[in-house]
Amino acid sequence: MTIPDNTSSLINDKKEVNMKESSSGVKSYPYDIIRQVGQGTFGKVYEAKNQDSKRVAIKKVEKSNHFISREYDILKVVNHPNCLRILDMFYTAEDNKKMQNLVFDFIPYTLAILLKKRHLTISFIKVLFYQLCQAIKHIHSKNICHRDITPNNILLNPKGELTLADFGSAKILDANHTSMSYICSRYYRAPELLVGCTNYSTKIDIWSIGCILAEMLIGKPLFPGTNSHDQLGRIIEVLGSPTKEDLEAMKPSKPYVLQLPNINPKLFDTLHNVTDKSVIDLLSKIFIFDPIKRASIDEILEHPFLEGVNLSTIELFDEMKCFTTNSSSTTNAASSSSKPSTSSSNTTASLNGSSSNKTTSESFLSRLHTSAITSTNNLKSLSNSSGGVITNPVTTN
């Protein structure tokens, strides 16, 4: 299938579009769609081929007057081997809608699928995490906050080379302007976002990569909350109760009152199967309520856990072989199904296995969000926002 060209509605405002003209004079884009590989909240991603038969990915996002996507503008600024590279952009008209088509290198696997397929060795986790940190260092050096780092947005090639994708929620943060707190997929959402902070920093990405590091270690999400309240409850269960100072540092949208018996931290219990002491130490520097005290990307890269990581050994690991030895569901095609929604209370997590394993701690947690944590009116306002007032992270501040 060739992407149809509707010349009359073609919007060629930002970029000269590469088009080929057939003998009949009908123009078409030089990409042949092969199949759909991803379905996000705001667009679809297709595998396609360009004129040189090179595999590319095309992400189609509706361009509407109501929603302004910063994705293309951010992608033009990002330039790093571990960040998704934009190759081309053009507009099409489909069903009377203006569609922005972003063309990328095609990268066949996601960390989400790898995690479903197999356990990762600590050495391979180091190599993946190091690459993720390099991507974050690059974007944070430009003050770009990704705001939606999840295993679905971490792409992998067959060698285990990592690419951070989906800059649809990314934003260049400006301390003088507020940003929406209802951002980032729930399991990876920093506690300051959960309490409604609108003046946050790139440290929200640090929280997300900490969640991803922990997930690579234990094979399932560390904080699989079923809604925003439960998410905060699960974090408190593992980190212990935040102090009054911690709460202030998280800059909640309204004063929070924690009506809880003091909960002691149990990060070490949760990660009891993890024998590498340095990774536990690193996580304890990431999972800190106060964003200022939370490790920066430079501190993470200097941590002993990442000492001596050697990317030239990447091909020696056999983790990526799971994609080639089993022919079924080896690519991104199924990736969207395991994604926890950005929305909260009205959406139950449909997750890879972990959330269906009921544990005693979960039954405790399920009580937490109804009676133990209350923030006068604030929790109510959070659940209202999840009920659909704010639905589009690409559109908002």
Ligand SMILES: Nc1ncnc2c1ncn2[C@@H]1O[C@H](COP(=O)(O)OP(=O)(O)OP(=O)(O)O)[C@@H](O)[C@H]1O
């Ligand atoms: N360059 C690529 N190569 C191959 N597959 C890709 C590529 N980019 C994205 N995908 C696939 O498409 C999925 C959705 O992509 P992306 O996250 O960019 O879209 P989205 O509409 O912003 O989704 P979401 O609502 O999940 O944020 C990814 O999880 C991945 O499986």
